[in-house]
Amino acid sequence: MTVVGQSSIDVAVIGAGPYGLSAAANIGASDRSVRIFGRPLQTWTDTMPAGMKLKSDGFASNLSAPAPGASLAEFCRDRGIPYHDTDHPVSLQTFVAYGQEFQRRFVPYLETADVQHVEQWGDGFKLTVGEGQTFLARRVVLAVGVTHFKVMPKQLMDLPASLVSHSADCSRVDRFAGRSVAILGAGASAIDLAAALIDVGATTTIVARAGSIRFNSEPSGRRPTLLSQLANPKSPLGPGWRSRFASSMPQAYRHLPDRLRLAILHRHLGPRSAWYLRDKVLGGANIFVAQQLEEAGVAGDRIRLKLRDESGSSKSLEVEHVIAATGYWPQVERLHFLDQKLRQAIRHSEGVPILSRYFETSVVGLYATGLTAAGSFGPLMRFVAGADYAARRISRHLEKTRGSRHTLVAGATVPQAIRS
Ligand SMILES: Cc1cc2nc3c(=O)[nH]c(=O)nc-3n(C[C@H](O)[C@H](O)[C@H](O)COP(=O)(O)OP(=O)(O)OC[C@H]3O[C@@H](n4cnc5c(N)ncnc54)[C@H](O)[C@@H]3O)c2cc1C
Numbered sequence: 001m002t003v004v005g006q007s008s009i010d011v012a013v014i015g016a017g018p019y020g021l022s023a024a025a026n027i028g029a030s031d032r033s034v035r036i037f038g039r040p041l042q043t044w045t046d047t048m049p050a051g052m053k054l055k056s057d058g059f060a061s062n063l064s065a066p067a068p069g070a071s072l073a074e075f076c077r078d079r080g081i082p083y084h085d086t087d088h089p090v091s092l093q094t095f096v097a098y099g100q101e102f103q104r105r106f107v108p109y110l111e112t113a114d115v116q117h118v119e120q121w122g123d124g125f126k127l128t129v130g131e132g133q134t135f136l137a138r139r140v141v142l143a144v145g146v147t148h149f150k151v152m153p154k155q156l157m158d159l160p161a162s163l164v165s166h167s168a169d170c171s172r173v174d175r176f177a178g179r180s181v182a183i184l185g186a187g188a189s190a191i192d193l194a195a196a197l198i199d200v201g202a203t204t205t206i207v208a209r210a211g212s213i214r215f216n217s218e219p220s221g222r223r224p225t226l227l228s229q230l231a232n233p234k235s236p237l238g239p240g241w242r243s244r245f246a247s248s249m250p251q252a253y254r255h256l257p258d259r260l261r262l263a264i265l266h267r268h269l270g271p272r273s274a275w276y277l278r279d280k281v282l283g284g285a286n287i288f289v290a291q292q293l294e295e296a297g298v299a300g301d302r303i304r305l306k307l308r309d310e311s312g313s314s315k316s317l318e319v320e321h322v323i324a325a326t327g328y329w330p331q332v333e334r335l336h337f338l339d340q341k342l343r344q345a346i347r348h349s350e351g352v353p354i355l356s357r358y359f360e361t362s363v364v365g366l367y368a369t370g371l372t373a374a375g376s377f378g379p380l381m382r383f384v385a386g387a388d389y390a391a392r393r394i395s396r397h398l399e400k401t402r403g404s405r406h407t408l409v410a411g412a413t414v415p416q417a418i419r420s
Contacts, residue, residue: 020143
């Protein structure tokens with residue numbers, strides 16, 4: 001590692017997805033001593049199926065800026081891209097272009113290096129980035145998104161990568177053309193992947209624990225009646241009172257008992273799969289619902305799955321590849337770039353960080369947003385729609401507490417150079 005003349009900043013934001021860019025844009029508006037790291041929208045460009053459309057409505061897919069004129073609607077209007085708050089699905093391509101434009105406009109100082117290591121250092125943190133450069137930051141915002149938290153069923157964990165992958169590693173499905181593939185899961189990622197596999201001519205099977213696959217309804221173009229609005233209020237997480245509660249009262253969610261909060265987070269799926277994929281997927285894939293995966297094993301150059309339904313009857317399925325579209329779960333232990341002592345110092349419930357009402361972890365000065373904050377603020381944090389709430393709250397708290405801790409450079413614990 002190189003010897004470093006001690007550079008010290010106020011805030012480092014780690015991650016340049018919707019939450020990191022929104023946080024940096026809001027923090028940077030009042031405090032220029034901020035650095036942000038990561039490749040812009042990398043989860044969206046590298047891990048989502050190309051050709052995907054967003055499940056979230058246009059009005060629920062905005063990044064958060066300190067100035068007006070930064071919404072997805074305005075971006076589309078300025079470029080002549082068709083847009084509607086609710087009735088026109090947003091393409092992945094449009095959303096990525098919007099996010100990249102947002103970055104150039106509000107966070108032009110983004111550094112596209114990864115943060116390799118973070119440890120506590122005096123009253124703040126020492127960060128190692130890129131090829132091993134280090135610097136000090138008084139406060140750190142973790143906006144590291146979803147990819148650290150991939151969930152793989154234990155039955156598949158030790159099987160070779162030629163037979164098994166996670167949906168996050170399947171943004172391109174051409175390699176499955178003409179092959180047989182089983183997808184585990186019935187969420188929106190599973191359905192998007194199934195549609196993409198059908199398009200490339202893969203023999204596609206969906207295996208789901210759920211009893212059915214849920215699609216949203218096709219927009220009718222008519223204004224909803226008062227009765228239907230009352231029964232199914234609109235919300236950024238899809239229609240219904242549960243989604244409405246989750247999106248409008250993230251603070252209240254913090255006060256629910258630990259187990260209930262995590263149970264809701266497990267169960268709340270957010271927007272259903274897109275209506276326009278219904279016919280393709282139901283008509284083009286083999287579908288097994290209400291099935292538990294009991295075992296998985298190698299069978300020659302294929303993989304054999306043993307499934308069991310609620311009545312106890314079992315069946316086996318042999319395919320050339322299995323994709324686990326089994327989601328993401330925010331366990332702090334998975335953030336390997338955080339020093340082990342730092343990870344251990346973060347208060348958690350079943351591994352999921354517990355945050356203050358300002359998104360601060362139990363380590364003073366260490367904040368978390370996006371999925372890492374979902375254990376405290378609920379399902380809203382799993383979607384772009386939560387970025388505004390989180391960014392504003394974090395930036396206000398950083399501003400309020402700016403002078404309240406003595407700075408690292410003044411602290412006696414900071415050496416002039418770091419060697420190793
Ligand atoms: C297939 C799929 C479809 C989805 N569709 C929707 C949708 O339609 N609408 C919606 O609202 N949500 C959707 N989501 C959820 C979506 O992922 C989140 O809403 C959104 O990405 C959250 O933004 P984020 O900034 O927290 O995370 P991310 O977008 O994951 O961004 C985090 C970034 O941090 C970077 N990073 C991580 N570690 C480091 C490090 N050590 N150093 C530097 N950078 C780092 C990552 O590379 C990544 O670019 C979907 C998710 C999936 C998987």
